[in-house]
Amino acid sequence: MSSRLTVDIAGLKLPNPTMLAAGILGLSPESLLEAAENGAGAVVTKSVGLKSRVGYANPAVVQVDGGLLNAIGLANPGADYFAEEIRGLKKRKLGVPLIASVFGFSTEEFAQAAEILAKAGADAVELNVSCPHVEKTGSEIGQDPVLVREVVRAVKTAVEKPVVVKLTPNVADVVEIAEAAVKAGADAVAAINTLRGMAIDVETAQPILANKIGGLSGSAVKPVAVRCVYEIYEAVKVPVIGCGGVSDWRDAVEFMLAGASAVQVGTAIASEGLGVFESITKGVDAYVRKRGLRSVRDIVGLSHRR
Amino acid sequence: MRTVAIANVRDECADVKSFTFSDRLCASAEPGQFVMIWIPGVDEVPMSLSRLNPAATLAAVTVKRVGEATTALHRLKVCDVIGVRGPFGRGYDISRFQKVMIVGGGTGVASLAPLVELLVKRKKEITLMLGAKSRDELLFLDRLTSLSRVKSRVVVTTEDASYGLQGLVTTQVENSLPKRKEFDMIYACGPERMMHKMFLLSKRFSVHLQVSLERFMRCAIGICGTCLIGRYRVCRDGPVFSSEQLLEVEDEFGRFRLGFDGQRLPV
Numbered sequence: 001m002s003s004r005l006t007v008d009i010a011g012l013k014l015p016n017p018t019m020l021a022a023g024i025l026g027l028s029p030e031s032l033l034e035a036a037e038n039g040a041g042a043v044v045t046k047s048v049g050l051k052s053r054v055g056y057a058n059p060a061v062v063q064v065d066g067g068l069l070n071a072i073g074l075a076n077p078g079a080d081y082f083a084e085e086i087r088g089l090k091k092r093k094l095g096v097p098l099i100a101s102v103f104g105f106s107t108e109e110f111a112q113a114a115e116i117l118a119k120a121g122a123d124a125v126e127l128n129v130s131c132p133h134v135e136k137t138g139s140e141i142g143q144d145p146v147l148v149r150e151v152v153r154a155v156k157t158a159v160e161k162p163v164v165v166k167l168t169p170n171v172a173d174v175v176e177i178a179e180a181a182v183k184a185g186a187d188a189v190a191a192i193n194t195l196r197g198m199a200i201d202v203e204t205a206q207p208i209l210a211n212k213i214g215g216l217s218g219s220a221v222k223p224v225a226v227r228c229v230y231e232i233y234e235a236v237k238v239p240v241i242g243c244g245g246v247s248d249w250r251d252a253v254e255f256m257l258a259g260a261s262a263v264q265v266g267t268a269i270a271s272e273g274l275g276v277f278e279s280i281t282k283g284v285d286a287y288v289r290k291r292g293l294r295s296v297r298d299i300v301g302l303s304h305r306r
Numbered sequence: 307m308r309t310v311a312i313a314n315v316r317d318e319c320a321d322v323k324s325f326t327f328s329d330r331l332c333a334s335a336e337p338g339q340f341v342m343i344w345i346p347g348v349d350e351v352p353m354s355l356s357r358l359n360p361a362a363t364l365a366a367v368t369v370k371r372v373g374e375a376t377t378a379l380h381r382l383k384v385c386d387v388i389g390v391r392g393p394f395g396r397g398y399d400i401s402r403f404q405k406v407m408i409v410g411g412g413t414g415v416a417s418l419a420p421l422v423e424l425l426v427k428r429k430k431e432i433t434l435m436l437g438a439k440s441r442d443e444l445l446f447l448d449r450l451t452s453l454s455r456v457k458s459r460v461v462v463t464t465e466d467a468s469y470g471l472q473g474l475v476t477t478q479v480e481n482s483l484p485k486r487k488e489f490d491m492i493y494a495c496g497p498e499r500m501m502h503k504m505f506l507l508s509k510r511f512s513v514h515l516q517v518s519l520e521r522f523m524r525c526a527i528g529i530c531g532t533c534l535i536g537r538y539r540v541c542r543d544g545p546v547f548s549s550e551q552l553l554e555v556e557d558e559f560g561r562f563r564l565g566f567d568g569q570r571l572p573v
Binding site: 023025026030031033046059060061063072075082201206210270273 | 307525537564566
């Protein structure tokens, strides 16, 4: 492992600054292992709640210009079931930090699910206060700084592991929410989750997604994500994780220049395959070396220099 | 998502209909690839392409009426509109195999029919084994037997003895394999238990095998994880898997599939 590539996020040691984003594969030990073996520097599980959910009917994912729209509906097997999967995974050699994404329909549910998964062996938890298409959770919490503070505090009390808060871009002021999360004890923030979006088929005049409204991801959202990371980096002291439309090393570098310590990759796996992690890492490494810098850490926030 | 008008509806056998539509991408798909078919306002489901006609830019899916989505699809008529995504996944590998056996069970024959047509065109030596519960569930019997007259052998089984030999198609395969060890490849598609039996036979008789797996799906492009079997994504790495790949997922194949909530369900 080249020390030039390692990053430290709230005590989590990543061998490189790429991460498997929440909601992508991430429901089985094998898929998380596969992402790690293909070069992800950390893996985030699919969001898990206290109880299992089958999610929404299909179509749940559809391609649109510049990305994907999805409304899977927080389908997950439930925290107790998934805790067993994590225990099984910990017995095998993952080699990179395992971050459990968690959601809840109340502060208590967030805390309980986080506690169950942290106890099972997750190295950190990421709070999904940003899913844009399920009522009474996700972005309905993440759009309100008071609720964000409550949830983060409750989870920080329940678990001793680092807590990452994944933010929604569907707000007027993302910085206000990031600051609320950090004040409540968040060890890092990830920006951004998907943007609320919709697609309608013109032949049938029907919304395509069964849930009608979903979340937009992919290159279409990247400028929004870069702006969010840039603004948040100026306002908070904790590490920022960039997410939204990262598909190659240039995207990753752009996020890092904006202030991201690492980047999460999701949608690009559909077009680039799992090799995307290694190719991003190689490209970022080459960029850093070409500029005579010692570490990828040296480019974090560089665009803020005047 | 593309929307296409249904160009033809054909009753195939009991509760099974084929829907033909014009679509350039689907018409030039590989045998074994699948599409996501959207029944507007109802559901979107993965389906094998059962007919590939690139010259006429026509493709078809063949559907048994089993649940809400397939019942809604069965109600559709010529000129009704459906959505199509795909074709997706990896189809059957036909590269270097000369003497092949094709084993189809029930509606699994849908995914094999374009393969048989291609193999006939490539002048391969084909042994066709078709099985169903009864005569009225034998899919594409005429289409395939008329095609494969040249250099091929056809064995048909029904569980109720209403047509051909009585019993399971895998029993006939088991009987014929020791005598005919010379197969370069076996292709199988049908109920998972039948394909699992074929997997065991392929191990026992050391014959290469490819099967087409079925799983619940959402994205069909390899990111949602709904169709995982071991480390493989059926939508992306499959749906056709080799016996070597199946060996890696032996703990799951024929035993479990993931439900829409990500919990394992018995197959």
